[in-house]
Amino acid sequence: MRPANEALIVIDVQNDFCPEGRLAVSDGDAIVPLINEMLGSFQTRVFTQDWHPAGHSSFATSHEGKVPFDMIEMPYGPQVLWPDHCVQGTRGAEFHRALNSDAADMIIRKGMNPDLDSYSAFFENDHKTPTGLAGYLAARGVDHVRLVGLATDFCVYYSAMDAAALGLNVEVDRSACRAIDLDGSLAAAEDAMRDNGVKLL
Numbered sequence: 116m117r118p119a120n121e122a123l124i125v126i127d128v129q130n131d132f133c134p135e136g137r138l139a140v141s142d143g144d145a146i147v148p149l150i151n152e153m154l155g156s157f158q159t160r161v162f163t164q165d166w167h168p169a170g171h172s173s174f175a176t177s178h179e180g181k182v183p184f185d186m187i188e189m190p191y192g193p194q195v196l197w198p199d200h201c202v203q204g205t206r207g208a209e210f211h212r213a214l215n216s217d218a219a220d221m222i223i224r225k226g227m228n229p230d231l232d233s234y235s236a237f238f239e240n241d242h243k244t245p246t247g248l249a250g251y252l253a254a255r256g257v258d259h260v261r262l263v264g265l266a267t268d269f270c271v272y273y274s275a276m277d278a279a280a281l282g283l284n285v286e287v288d289r290s291a292c293r294a295i296d297l298d299g300s301l302a303a304a305e306d307a308m309r310d311n312g313v314k315l316l
């Protein structure tokens with residue numbers, strides 16, 4: 116068993132990010148057995164769930180003339196436009212059915228604000244609006260997090276950077292992550308994480 120100051124954070128292991136999902140990450144479901152095994156050795160286990168209202172501003176279908184993976188400028192900065200995904204209450208938004216989600220101590224839902232995307236488990240993409248996870252971890256005496264899940268170069272990456280900025284000790288276990296990798300985004304994310312003191316396993 117890992118010590119009580121360490122948490123496992125399982126990012127967005129949902130049907131829409133797995134093969135056959137709306138924003139499928141190649142091999143995304145391959146990490147499920149590994150994560151299930153890891154869950155047994157952490158005393159604090161947090162899951163995140165991307166949880167968008169229909170018509171969310173991060174969907175290409177919400178912008179006339181745009182297609183998935185186009186970029187737009189939002190008031191809070193550049194935003195990739197995605198296929199519709201993880202719409203609240205749909206099968207695509209559910210955790211992968213083989214994932215042991217019963218093990219979650221805490222489930223953080225994010226991306227509910229129609230005008231603002233949210234990749235990180237800690238802050239929405241304006242880098243200001245908190246999800247409450249930092250307070251939850253602090254209240255439980257957690258100062259060390261291990262991140263796994265989908266996708267390495269988006270939600271795992273943003274979560275790792277925010278965790279490091281909050282002063283937590285951060286590890287990303289790449290054996291239990293898979294990437295989207297848009298135009299070199301995986302290499303860029305790994306470089307930025309290393310530069311910010313995130314330990315890549």
Ligand code: VGL
Pocket residue numbers: 126127132165197234265266267268269270271
């Ligand atoms: C994610 C794109 C859009 C992720 C979520 O979980 O990495 N990526 N929404």
Ligand code: ZN
Pocket residue numbers: 165167173200201226
């Ligand atoms: Zn999303």
